[in-house]
Amino acid sequence: DTAVSQTPKYLVTQMGNDKSIKCEQNLGHDTMYWYKQDSKKFLKIMFSYNNKELIINETVPNRFSPKSPDKAHLNLHINSLELGDSAVYFCASSQDQLAGARGTQYFGPGTRLLVL
Amino acid sequence: AQSVTQPDIHITVSEGASLELRCNYSYGATPYLFWYVQSPGQGLQLLLKYFSGDTLVQGIKGFEAEFKRSQSSFNLRKPSVHWSDAAEYFCAVDSGTYKYIFGTGTRLKVLA
Numbered sequence: 001d002t003a004v005s006q007t008p009k010y011l012v013t014q015m016g017n018d019k020s021i022k023c024e025q026n027l028g029h030d031t032m033y034w035y036k037q038d039s040k041k042f043l044k045i046m047f048s049y050n051n052k053e054l055i056i057n058e059t060v061p062n063r064f065s066p067k068s069p070d071k072a073h074l075n076l077h078i079n080s081l082e083l084g085d086s087a088v089y090f091c092a093s094s095q096d097q098l099a100g101a102r103g104t105q106y107f108g109p110g111t112r113l114l115v116l
Numbered sequence: 117a118q119s120v121t122q123p124d125i126h127i128t129v130s131e132g133a134s135l136e137l138r139c140n141y142s143y144g145a146t147p148y149l150f151w152y153v154q155s156p157g158q159g160l161q162l163l164l165k166y167f168s169g170d171t172l173v174q175g176i177k178g179f180e181a182e183f184k185r186s187q188s189s190f191n192l193r194k195p196s197v198h199w200s201d202a203a204e205y206f207c208a209v210d211s212g213t214y215k216y217i218f219g220t221g222t223r224l225k226v227l228a
Contacts, residue, residue: 031214041154041204041221048214055214090159104150105216109159 003027004108006091012114013081021076021111023091030095031055032074033105034066037088046089049074086115118143118211122219129197130227137192137222139207148210149190151181154221155203163205166190177201202226 004025013019025032034046048056052068063079074091088110094103119142129135141147151163164175171183181192190207204223208216 033215041223043160043206043216043218043221045215050214058215092160104162104165106162107152107160 004091004093004106006089006108006111008111009109010112010114012116014116015081015083017081018077018079019081019113020078021089021091021113023074023076023108025072025091025093025106025108027093027106029093029103029106030071031093031103032068032071033092033094034074034076035090035092035107037090037110039087043090047074047076081113081115083115086113088112118209118217120207120209120217120219122205122207122222124222125220126223126225128225128227131199132196135192135194135197135201135224137205137207137224139190139192139219140188141190141207141209142188143209143211145212147190148212149181149183150208150210150216151175151179151190151192152206152208153177153203154206160206163192197224197226199226199228 007022031050033048035043037043045058046060047066049068065077068074090110091108092105094105121140123138149166152160154160163179164173166173166183174180179194183190204221206221207219211217
């Protein structure tokens with residue numbers, strides 16, 4: 001069983017289009033994340049959700065809208081795609097971060113987005 | 117500010133040789149540190165983590181890492197590298213605010 005899954009694995013689209021990436025985790029975790037990996041392999045947090053509530057929005061353009069219908073899912077919708085959005089997007093999840101306790105983040109396989 | 121530095125962008129070693137990948141962090145409190153590996157076209161796999169206790173931690177695939185607070189380092193080591201270890205390696209620190217801060221990665225090339 002895949003712990004953190006993402007669909008699609010590859011996404012090729014034209015500038016200006018709207019697309020969505022889905023993420024599901026079956027680990028029973030409370031916190032989910034979206035990271036962006038650019039062409040230089042640099043990984044940066046985009047969003048963090050805890051129990052379906054947005055915790056972190058790391059200065060991401062509002063063309064990106066995450067949605068968490070339940071604790072096991074965190075989807076990413078992107079409007080008006082731009083060339084610079086081409087990247088690999090990783091979903092991750094972890095146990096709830098209680099005071100003094102840290103959860104290990106488990107990553108999905110990534111979605112490779114190419115905007116033409 | 118919290119940060120993670122991986123000084124080596126590329127490292128090339130011969131198969132069977134030992135390996136050390138460097139990681140330095142900047143963090144105000146006790147850091148929670150991680151090493152992940154990313155094979156070409158793949159996702160991120162956790163190799164090992166340090167939360168507390170013994171400063172030498174063992175991970176999967178024969179990797180280990182040593183936490184040195186005095187040097188703000190968490191270097192990854194392997195005594196004998198296999199060709200299948202060729203990948204991108206990322207060091208990360210848990211910022212304590214629902215996000216990891218990653219280093220820029222080290223690409224490992226293994227010569228046959």
